[in-house]
Amino acid sequence: MTTPANPASRIPEAVHRRRWAILAVLIMSLLIVQLDTSILNVAIKTISTPAPTGLGATQSELQWAINSYVLVFAGLLFTAGLLGDRLGRKRALLGGLTVFGLGSALAASADSPGELIAFRSVMGLGAAFVMPATLAVIMNVFERDEQPKAIGVWAGGVGLAVAIGPITGGALLNHFWWGSVFLINVPFVLLALALMLWLVPESRDPNPGRVDALGVVLSVVGVVLLVYGIIRAGELADFTEVTVLSTITAGLAVLVAFVVFEKRSDHPSIDVTYFRNRVFSAAITVMALVFFAMMGVNFFSAFYIQSVRGYTPLQTGLLLLPLAAAMMIFAPWARRLVDRLGLKATATGSMLIIAATLATFAVLEADTSIWFLEAVLFLMGVGMAYMMSLTSVAIMQALPREKASSASSLSSTFRQVGGAFGVAVLGSVLSTTYRTGIEDRLSSLPTDLRETAGESVEAALAVATRLGPEGEALVLSANDAFLHAMHITALCGAAVAVVGAVVVALFLPGKQRGPQEDGKEPELAAAAE
Missing domain, CATH: 4.10.860 (DNA Excision Repair, Uvrb; Chain A)
Structure with missing residues (x-):
């Protein structure tokens, strides 16, 4: 049964009737962009393998394959959001998806790590226009009372990408060459473009003013x-x-x-007085802190599962299913828990769950039960589901509907900068601790092999393979050094998540005793006082 539109609504009845179909198309667009990141995490090990299996990328080149995308994406997000508000969110989506699809096709044909890095930058350019526009359209086709549920479903879409990305990537790598993980984007981009032209309405800021x-x-x-x-x-x-x-x-x-x-x-371009709203500021800060911790941990978890535990890319994807399933299941229902416990309690509890699960990585060993890891990943997904949904709703509802792309781009910018910090800082902790832990065990190796084995656990395993039976001791040493480095890094990520818990506990409002007469969202009304 279709809910009738509010008579005072600015949303046309025809758009209101197809709002859930529009949401499905937006989630497909989001999936295409998010899928690429989760697929790449599984393909990292394969791309680092020498040709013809991979590109022989070094750990530094692998980081740049990830970060060239992040650099362009984060750098242009704010501008892309402004252009979406001014020129139209539908146009931003169509243009962004087209560029992203072109970049994907080029990345699939890359002949060197340098080319892959360059084409990943093109993909980042397209994604910068897609991400803020998806949330902006949601804010313009759903009434305020339905926006939390719609954003929850949107956040669940991220969980779906986490689920199908590694599985799809693993299946492709089992049957095709590494470039297939990028080429798979192209047909979905074409389908999304066709559906978008048919279903998604155009929207923009009616009074954008002069260009800043x-x-x-x-x-x-x-x-x-x-x-x-x-x-x-x-x-x-x-x-x-x-x-x-x-x-x-x-x-x-x-x-x-x-x-x-x-x-x-x-x-x-942006009214900086928006940051006076404590809910908006706290939510956007916590978003950055969460992705700082999560992106750093995601970077080393792929190496733990594949290099230390010996699982294939497809098996790795399947092992990540509990994380994704929890996000898909719990994100759409975050609002119900907020209504019962309040925003402060729900957000603080979610951050503490994330912190606890990150800290649990500090007790994982090479022979830890895989079911224990699965339980940890599921709980981590629960925490992420609530945090992504709650913070996204708070950020988007804090700004006027006309500025929806700007609000979304601010959120995404903080998220990407936080994630880049996480990969850089926690990656540095991981790399430095690994090198310190293994350097004393490499004295028996030739100088050139000693330097290579000291770069990363994957490089050490490659050296061990070349040494044959004599490399068994190196495998044990590399795994021990990596596990110690992972434990230290995980605790650093958990500490950042605890800081996030303190932020939400201090600055987000508690449970409201009654509805607001002015029609504002209770949490945001409290924050504006």
């Missing part, structure tokens, strides 16, 4: 410099290196200039 050209330039330059410095620090495993410090400092300086300019501008 200087603000746009400052935002792009600032984010790109900051993210590049973070990525470079992760690559070098050294945040004190001169180029790293100078790049990060320059990025922060440009972003400060951006904020100062926006406060004084009569036509700002």
Whole structure:
């Protein structure tokens, strides 16, 4: 049965009737973008294998294959959101998906790690326009009372990508070459484009004002410099290196200039007074902290499952199903728990679950029961389901509907910058701890092999394979060093999640005793006082 539109609604009746079909198309678009990231995590080991099986990418090149996407994606998100508000969210979706599909086809045909990195940048350019537009369209086709449920389903779509990405990637790698994990995007992009042209309505900010050209330039330059410095620090495993410090400092300086300019501008790209809303600020901060912890842990978990435990890419995908299933199941129902316990209690509990499951990685060993790992992943998915849904709703409902793309792009920017920090910082902790733990055990190896084996556990296993039976001791040493490094890194990620729990406990409102007479969302009404 179709719920009738509110007579006072600005949503046309024809759009209201097909809102759930529109949501399905938006989730398909989101899946295409998210699927690529989860597939790549499974394919990392294969791409690092020498040709013809892979590209022979080093650990540094693997990081850049991930981070070139992140760099372009994060750098252009804010601008893409502004253009979506101004030119139309449907146009942004169509253009972004087209560029993403082209980048996917090119990445599948890459002949070297350098080409793969470049084509991943093209994919990041397309994704920058897709991600904010999906949430923006949701805010413009659903009434306010249905938005939490719709965003919950949207967040569950991320869980679906987590589930089918590794499984699809593993199945493809079992039967085809590594490039198939990118080529698979193309037919789905074509289907999404056709459905979008048919179903999705156009929407834009009716009063966008003049273009804030200087603000746009400052935002792009600032984010790109900051993210590049973070990525470079992760690559070098050294945040004190001169180029790293100078790049990060320059990025922060440009972003400060951006904020100062926006406060004084009569036509700002973003009204910085939005950050006075404590729910908005707390939610966007916690979003960054969660992805800081999660992205860093995801980076080493693929190596733990495949390199240390010896599972194939397909088996790895299947092992990640509990995480994805929990996100899919619980995200759409987050609102019910909020109504019962309140936003503060629900968000704090979710963050503590994430922190506890991240800390549990510190007790995993090479022979830990796989069912224990599955239980940990399921609980982690529960925490992520609630946090993604709650923070997304709080961020999107804090800003006017007309600024929906801007709100979504701000959320995505903080998420991507937080994730880049996580990969860089926790990746540096992992790399440094691994090298320190194994260097004393490599003295019997030739100098060139000693340096290679000290780079990563995967490189050490490759050296051990070349050594034959004599390499068995190296395998044990590499696994021990990696597990110790993983334990330290996991505890660092858990500590960041605890900080997130403190933030939501301090700044998000508790359970409301009664409905707000002004019609505002209870949590946001409380925060605006």
